[in-house]
Amino acid sequence: MSLITPDFGLLVWMTLIFGIVFFVLAKWGFPMITDSVQKRADRINESIKKAKEAEESLRNLASEQDAIVEKARKEQAKIMKEAAASRDALIEQAKVQARDEAAKIIDQARTQIAAEKESALRDVRKEVAMLSVAVAEKVMRKDLAQDSGRDELLRRLVDEIASSREQKN
Amino acid sequence: MSRKFLIFIVFCLAGLFCPVIQSGAKDLEVELDMDEYLYGHVRDAYDWHITTIKGHHISIPLPVIVISKTGRGAHIFSSKHLEEGEYEGFSIATSGKYENKIVEKGPDGAEIRPWDFSITKNVLGLMINSALLLFIILGTARWYRKHDAAEEAPTGGTGIMEMMVTMVEDDIIKDCVGEDYKKYSPYLLTAFFFIFINNLMGIVPFFPGGANITGNIAVTLVLALFTFFTVNLFGNKHYWKEILWPDVPTWLKVPLPLMPAIEIIGMFTKPFSLMVRLFANILAGHFMILGVIAVIFLTAKMGAAVNGGLTVVAVVLGVFMDCLELLVAFIQAYVFTMLSAVFIGLSRPKTETD
Numbered sequence: 001m002s003l004i005t006p007d008f009g010l011l012v013w014m015t016l017i018f019g020i021v022f023f024v025l026a027k028w029g030f031p032m033i034t035d036s037v038q039k040r041a042d043r044i045n046e047s048i049k050k051a052k053e054a055e056e057s058l059r060n061l062a063s064e065q066d067a068i069v070e071k072a073r074k075e076q077a078k079i080m081k082e083a084a085a086s087r088d089a090l091i092e093q094a095k096v097q098a099r100d101e102a103a104k105i106i107d108q109a110r111t112q113i114a115a116e117k118e119s120a121l122r123d124v125r126k127e128v129a130m131l132s133v134a135v136a137e138k139v140m141r142k143d144l145a146q147d148s149g150r151d152e153l154l155r156r157l158v159d160e161i162a163s164s165r166e167q168k169n
Numbered sequence: 170m171s172r173k174f175l176i177f178i179v180f181c182l183a184g185l186f187c188p189v190i191q192s193g194a195k196d197l198e199v200e201l202d203m204d205e206y207l208y209g210h211v212r213d214a215y216d217w218h219i220t221t222i223k224g225h226h227i228s229i230p231l232p233v234i235v236i237s238k239t240g241r242g243a244h245i246f247s248s249k250h251l252e253e254g255e256y257e258g259f260s261i262a263t264s265g266k267y268e269n270k271i272v273e274k275g276p277d278g279a280e281i282r283p284w285d286f287s288i289t290k291n292v293l294g295l296m297i298n299s300a301l302l303l304f305i306i307l308g309t310a311r312w313y314r315k316h317d318a319a320e321e322a323p324t325g326g327t328g329i330m331e332m333m334v335t336m337v338e339d340d341i342i343k344d345c346v347g348e349d350y351k352k353y354s355p356y357l358l359t360a361f362f363f364i365f366i367n368n369l370m371g372i373v374p375f376f377p378g379g380a381n382i383t384g385n386i387a388v389t390l391v392l393a394l395f396t397f398f399t400v401n402l403f404g405n406k407h408y409w410k411e412i413l414w415p416d417v418p419t420w421l422k423v424p425l426p427l428m429p430a431i432e433i434i435g436m437f438t439k440p441f442s443l444m445v446r447l448f449a450n451i452l453a454g455h456f457m458i459l460g461v462i463a464v465i466f467l468t469a470k471m472g473a474a475v476n477g478g479l480t481v482v483a484v485v486l487g488v489f490m491d492c493l494e495l496l497v498a499f500i501q502a503y504v505f506t507m508l509s510a511v512f513i514g515l516s517r518p519k520t521e522t523d
Binding site: 002003004005006007008009010011012013014015017018020021022024025026028029030031032033034036037039040042043 | 208211212213234268269270284285286287288289291292295296299302303306307309310313314318319322330331334335338354355356358359362363385386387388390391392395452
């Protein structure tokens with residue numbers, strides 16, 4: 001039966017024609033199409049990936065923003081606290097300084113007062129001495145004018161001096 | 170509404186046939202030669218028969234190229250010379266082993282088949298369909314050369330072709346071949362579209378369609394051989410190990426190489442099944458459509474009522490068969506490609522599981 005016996009001539013022609021068709025299509029036909037489609041598919045995939053990334057980063061941005069605000073608030077609180085602390089410290093320091101200063105001033109005043117007092121005392125002593133001398137002079141003048149007492153006194157003075165000399169010696 | 174319209178169309182088609190057949194039956198009063206009718210339509214021929222009007226054949230003569238085996242050299246002449254009988258010592262055998270083939274007479278008077286490279290109906294059909302295929306695919310490829318496919322998608326015909334190419338590549342080639350499918354993709358795509366376009370053109374009932382190309386065993390043999398060589402020439406060493414030294418108990422391999430023998434037979438039965446499947450499916454499809462249409466002519470002598478009624482049935486069945494054949498045209502191309510891809514995938518097992 002000729003239907004199931006392959007004809008040699010047709011076999012040759014078929015091999016030739018299919019070979020040529022295959023060669024041409026494999027070189028200029030299908031790779032061009034499949035590569036282009038592949039390129040487009042890659043591009044679409046890439047775009048989807050990028051969109052996803054953008055969405056992700058957008059979401060991240062929001063949380064980042066929140067984080068920044070939170071951080072700023074914390075910073076603010078910290079700064080306020082620090083300011084308060086430094087203010088207190090400053091006040092404290094000022095107080096201490098003022099106290100020191102006051103103490104110093106008081107000290108100085110005290111020294112000065114002491115010095116003043118000393119000098120005043122000295123003056124007073126001096127005055128008293130002068131006064132005593134003047135009084136003694138007056139007394140002596142009067143006593144020496146009275147003859148009765150003069151000898152007595154002289155004698156007593158000489159004794160005294162002599163005794164104080166003896167004692168010294 | 171549309172159903173009524175469809176029925177109306179069918180009756181009109183049936184009505185078209187009836188008077189012709191009635192007159193034809195009266196004039197000719199010949200018995201329809203069923204064998205000649207069926208085989209004449211599906212077999213290869215030296216001319217392309219288009220139609221017959223009042224007993225006169227209208228056909229396209231094709232070049233006959235033969236190289237004599239009796240030392241008379243090469244001959245090229247038109248096949249119309251063979252209609253009258255012998256020409257340059259060659260004639261078409263009417264019976265015997267070489268029925269309907271060109272033969273020459275040997276010295277002892279026996280019929281000898283010369284080397285016959287004639288452009289037969291099937292060869293011309295192959296050329297036309299191949300040219301059409303090249304035109305379509307290269308036309309599609311041209312679009313991609315002119316456009317940046319990453320920026321825009323094709324529309325219209327190119328879009329359809331892209332869809333089909335991607336369908337074949339994604340559904341068949343990638344899945345069945347596996348990792349390095351890219352190397353095989355052009356062959357499998359070519360095979361798919363080549364078979365598909367030849368199947369489709371085979372259903373078209375008039376020139377340049379109608380040649381029973383993929384229903385010819387020589388054509389499917391070549392296709393199967395291409396797959397055979399693709400599988401076996403590029404098979405890796407694991408493939409050959411699985412054939413020659415498969416992972417089975419040793420007594421199945423030595424002393425009697427039972428499994429290797431089965432595997433080696435399998436190497437050949439796979440493409441053989443490809444060849445027969447495509448050939449038989451397409452041939453059977455042609456036979457079925459021809460058979461259904463033959464009903465019209467077979468019942469011509471049974472009277473107008475029977476003939477008319479059966480003509481309606483035949484037309485309805487014919488439409489159904491044609492639709493079925495459209496489906497088969499696609500399915501057979503798909504199956505051939507898929508099985509080829511599977512065989513290729515089997516010839517490249519990745520790693521040995523030991």
